[in-house]
Amino acid sequence: xxxxxxxxxxxxxxxxxxxxxxxxxxxxxxxxxxxxxxxxxxxxxxxxxxxxxxxxxxxxxxxxxxxxxxxxxxxxxxxxxxxxxxxxxxxxxxxxxxxxxxxxxxxxxxxxxxxxxxxxxxxxxxxxxxxxxxxxxxxxxxxxxxxxxxxxxxxxxxxxxxxxxxxxxxxxxxxxxx
Amino acid sequence: xxxxxxxxxxxxxxxxxxxxxxxxxxxxxxxxxxxxxxxxxxxxxxxxxxxxxxxxxxxxxxxxxxxxxxxxxxxxxxxxxxxxxxxxxxxxxxxxxxxxxxxxxxxxxxxxxxxxxxxxxxxxxxxxxxxxxxxxxxxxxxxxxxxxxxxxxxxxxxxxxxxxxxxxxxxxxxxxxxxxxxxxxxxxxxxxxxxxxxxxxxxxxxxxxxxxxxxxxxxxxxxxxxxxxxxxxxxxxxxxxxxxxxxxxxxxxxxxxxxxxxxxxxxxxxxxxxxxxxxxxxxxxxxxxxxxxxxxxxxxxxxxxxxxxxxxxxxxxxxxxxxxxxxxxxxxxxxxxxxxxxxxxxxxxxxxxxxxxxxxxxxxxxxxxxxxxxxxxxxxxxxxxxxxxxxxxxxxxxxxxxxxxxxxxxxxxxxxxxxxxxxxxxxxxxxxxxxxxxxxxxxxxxxxxxxxxxxxxxxxxxxxxxxxxxxxxxxxxxxxxxxxxxxxxxxxxxxxxxxxxxxxxxxxxxxxxxxxxxxxxxxxxxxxxxxxxxxxxxxxxxxxxxxxxxxxxxxxxxxxxxxxxxxxxxxxxxxxxxxxxxxxxxxxxxxxxxxxxxxxxxxxxxxxxxxxxxxxxxxxxxxxxxxxxxxxxxx
Numbered sequence: 078x079x080x081x082x083x084x085x086x087x088x089x090x091x092x093x094x095x096x097x098x099x100x101x102x103x104x105x106x107x108x109x110x111x112x113x114x115x116x117x118x119x120x121x122x123x124x125x126x127x128x129x130x131x132x133x134x135x136x137x138x139x140x141x142x143x144x145x146x147x148x149x150x151x152x153x154x155x156x157x158x159x160x161x162x163x164x165x166x167x168x169x170x171x172x173x174x175x176x177x178x179x180x181x182x183x184x185x186x187x188x189x190x191x192x193x194x195x196x197x198x199x200x201x202x203x204x205x206x207x208x209x210x211x212x213x214x215x216x217x218x219x220x221x222x223x224x225x226x227x228x229x230x231x232x233x234x235x236x237x238x239x240x241x242x243x244x245x246x247x248x249x250x251x252x253x254x255x
Numbered sequence: 256x257x258x259x260x261x262x263x264x265x266x267x268x269x270x271x272x273x274x275x276x277x278x279x280x281x282x283x284x285x286x287x288x289x290x291x292x293x294x295x296x297x298x299x300x301x302x303x304x305x306x307x308x309x310x311x312x313x314x315x316x317x318x319x320x321x322x323x324x325x326x327x328x329x330x331x332x333x334x335x336x337x338x339x340x341x342x343x344x345x346x347x348x349x350x351x352x353x354x355x356x357x358x359x360x361x362x363x364x365x366x367x368x369x370x371x372x373x374x375x376x377x378x379x380x381x382x383x384x385x386x387x388x389x390x391x392x393x394x395x396x397x398x399x400x401x402x403x404x405x406x407x408x409x410x411x412x413x414x415x416x417x418x419x420x421x422x423x424x425x426x427x428x429x430x431x432x433x434x435x436x437x438x439x440x441x442x443x444x445x446x447x448x449x450x451x452x453x454x455x456x457x458x459x460x461x462x463x464x465x466x467x468x469x470x471x472x473x474x475x476x477x478x479x480x481x482x483x484x485x486x487x488x489x490x491x492x493x494x495x496x497x498x499x500x501x502x503x504x505x506x507x508x509x510x511x512x513x514x515x516x517x518x519x520x521x522x523x524x525x526x527x528x529x530x531x532x533x534x535x536x537x538x539x540x541x542x543x544x545x546x547x548x549x550x551x552x553x554x555x556x557x558x559x560x561x562x563x564x565x566x567x568x569x570x571x572x573x574x575x576x577x578x579x580x581x582x583x584x585x586x587x588x589x590x591x592x593x594x595x596x597x598x599x600x601x602x603x604x605x606x607x608x609x610x611x612x613x614x615x616x617x618x619x620x621x622x623x624x625x626x627x628x629x630x631x632x633x634x635x636x637x638x639x640x641x642x643x644x645x646x647x648x649x650x651x652x653x654x655x656x657x658x659x660x661x662x663x664x665x666x667x668x669x670x671x672x673x674x675x676x677x678x679x680x681x682x683x684x685x686x687x688x689x690x691x692x693x694x695x696x697x698x699x700x701x702x703x704x705x706x707x708x709x710x711x712x713x714x715x716x717x718x719x720x721x722x723x724x725x726x727x728x729x730x731x732x733x734x735x736x737x738x739x740x741x742x743x744x745x746x747x748x749x750x751x752x753x754x755x756x757x758x759x760x761x762x763x764x765x766x767x768x769x770x771x772x773x774x775x776x777x778x779x780x781x782x783x784x785x786x787x788x789x790x791x792x793x794x795x796x797x798x799x800x801x802x803x804x805x806x807x808x809x810x811x812x813x814x815x816x817x818x819x820x821x822x823x824x825x826x827x828x829x830x831x832x833x834x835x836x837x838x839x840x841x842x843x844x845x846x847x848x849x850x851x852x853x854x855x856x857x858x859x860x861x862x863x864x865x866x867x868x869x870x871x872x873x874x875x876x877x878x879x880x881x882x883x884x885x886x887x888x889x890x
Contacts, residue, residue: 108666116673177661199665199708202672 098213099123101145103133103159104175105152113146120206130154134162142170144193144212146205149176160191169220171212175200224252335360337367402496405483410434410451413491422498424470442468447478454480454492464499475503533596533606533627537566539620541580553629555599566625571595571603583610584620593634596627605631635856642826643851657711664707671700710841725877727762728770730799730806737774741782748782750793750812757800763875769849770873773857776842777810777869784814784867805855805875811868817861825859854878 100122104110107128114124125140127133130153133145145163149156160172174192193212196205231244334351336344336359344359351357360367396403402419406412412430420427425438435444450463460481466473479495527534533550537543543566546558554561554569567573567580572595582589594608606627615621675697682690738745738752745752778795785793796811817825824830826847831840850857854874861867 106662106666109662109669112666112669112673116669116676119676177658177665197712198661199668199704202669 097121097123098144098209099125099140099142100209101125101127101133101136101140101142101163101170103127103130103145103151103156104148105129106148116202117206117209122209130156130159130162133159137163137166137170141167143216144171144173144209146173146175146209147192149174164191169216169223171216173205173208173212220252224248334358335367335371337361402494402498404494404496405491406451406494407491408455408489410448410455412438419496422469422474422496423467439468442466444468450478451480451492451494454482455489458482458484458489467496473500474498475500533625533629535561535566535625537580537623537625539584539612539623541565541567541577541623544622550627553598553604553627554596569596571597579608579610580623583612583623587612593630594627603631604629605634635858639847639851639856643848645827660707661711664704664711668701668704671697671704675701725764725766728765728767729762730760730808731756733767733770734774734797734799734808737771737778740771740775741778744779744782748785748793750782750785750795753794753796755796755798757798760799760801760806761875763806763873764877765853765873766877769853773846773849773871774808774810776846777871780842780869781810781812781814781867784812784816787815788813803875806873808871808873809868810871811866813866816863816865816867817859818863822859822861826857 100117102110102114102117102124104113105128110126110128114126118124125136125142127136130151133147134154136142137145142163145160147156147159147163151159154162156174156176160174163170163172171193172191174195175198176195177198193215194208196208227248228245231241231248234241334355334357336347336357339347339359344357348357362370397416398418399416400418401416402422403416404412404419405414411432411434413432415423415425415427415430420430423430423438430438435447444465444467446465447463447467450461454461460479463478463480465476465478467476468474475498477497477499479497481493482489483491483493527547530547530549531552533553534547535543535550536545543561543564546556546561550556551558556569561569565573567576570576575591575594579589579591579594588609588611590607590609592607594606596604596606598604607630609626611624611626613621613624675694678685678690678693678697685693734754734756778797781795782793785791785795791813794813796809798807798809798811800807826843827840830844847857850871850873854877856872858870859867860870
């Protein structure tokens, strides 16, 4: 049974102790952004909408997102630039790139390497939802791996136990905020 | 000697004739030169009486001659007796030699003498003419531009004319009396000697041709030999010698030129024979006279089978050929860029044809040279290119449109999903029928969006500027992978897949992702064709083969087949024969496009209602310079 096949499940794939996925939808096609946000909120996601590249970047300044769905082609900033801006602010945010276009130019190629996945419009909603969950899970894994790495390097460093505790506390706060 | 040229007449005059009177009469009538012609013997009465008994008697009175003279050296040719009685005549006849011709005349003496003088004058004139004729003949022989010699029966030279002396390079004295043997000790003149001897033996005219080693060079001569016959006896022979050296040299030159001409002809024949082009000759009625090996190879007919047949039988449209042929007969030349010939199997061969009329020396049409170049492959390549370019243009536009449509489609689909979800959540407030019809509507909405999506996504496939990853490809593995991908569809259709793969195919360099797209599309196409004939057990036959140059894959199905007039169009964009909603008209266009870019090709052979076969050819390596990518431009 595919995830999300039952529209009544509000937040499938989420365990009790995990908070709702924070999602940013970036698309100049207002109808798509609006209705997609509506449906995803119905599935229990915390959705923020941005109708232009600039809006998306300012949203990323204000809030942290687990996943962002970004349209490749927008009038002000293209999707690749938007993705890079968000990544600069929030390195762990996973990007799902949406495009109505199949062309693979060099920007496409570059984007493909950075984005979690590319989706061709029109997409299957359930597929999209599935991908959002996978992207969020992927982000979580990346973060904990990084956290453990840093923790380990702190442990092996020569700082005093008091400093160490302080550093660990700092790191924990950092990641919790993320 | 001058006398001997005239007739000597002796007149014997009988007794009782007044001789003195006669003499004076003669002197008055005749000029002195004419007189000596006439010897007169007077028989006086006594002599006449004694003539029978004593012919040598002095009593015979003689004027000019004595009777004895008549049997001597100056014997006259004619002896006329005048006024002699029969007894005297008889007596004289007995005394004179038998060879003397005696003639008795009984006219008056003067009349007889006058008459004799006239006769003599006439004779002298004849003699003069004869003399002139002989002179002229001699002159002719001496000056004729023809070498003439005379030899005796021992084949010694008796005479040579000036020309002959000049030819032989001798003067007369050193030649006359000698044989060829002594004259030309070093040369072989046996050939002449033999014919000369034969001429002498047979008395017939003979001819001989050979070489005379005269003047230290080989002189080619033609000799006419005929015998000299005197008193029915062969006394020698005449030889007429023509110097044919110049003729001989010209002939040799002619032979040389002939030889060169033969060489040229041979060369031309070889060019004609070995040409890869089809070349044949016809008569002015269009019947085939010759047929080169190029034509044999291209059309599959052996020469013997077509010679004598009308050339238009080889064409798909004989009328068009006839028209072209007429044009060539009228104008001397006619060409057509694309003429269709049919080979022995009935397959079409497109040729560039050129007819040239050749006239005989009287300006009448002799034959027509037909030169045909097979441009089938070139034409196919050209059509491929045109098709690809057309695909590129249409594809670019289509993908642009597809992009614009994808956005609204995404909105529609998302809204449809939202309505569906809302319906499901808030169902209790609706009447079940309303809910059902709304649910069903949303379902159909999804379905229709999917239909649109399959078109727009296929269209975008054109523009997918796949960075062609050229790697070694194992054809068999690739085809099996394609069959795997289509596993569900194949099982559903219950089609039997017959794999006839050549066991020893080399790997080749190509793009496996693109090729997979090609084969998946073609196998899908075969499955669709089979689905249209539900009561026939479907079979898809896939074969592979290769030569060192390229690989060939055929994919054949026993499905619905494609009508002849549709076959041309199957690779055209948006052309589909499938029912509405089933085919997008893109699959085969993409196949064609991909193969073109990979340097390969695809052809369709089909029998309507029976089967279709796609023949895919792939190069062992992709083209060095990438073919113009019709879809490299992006929007």
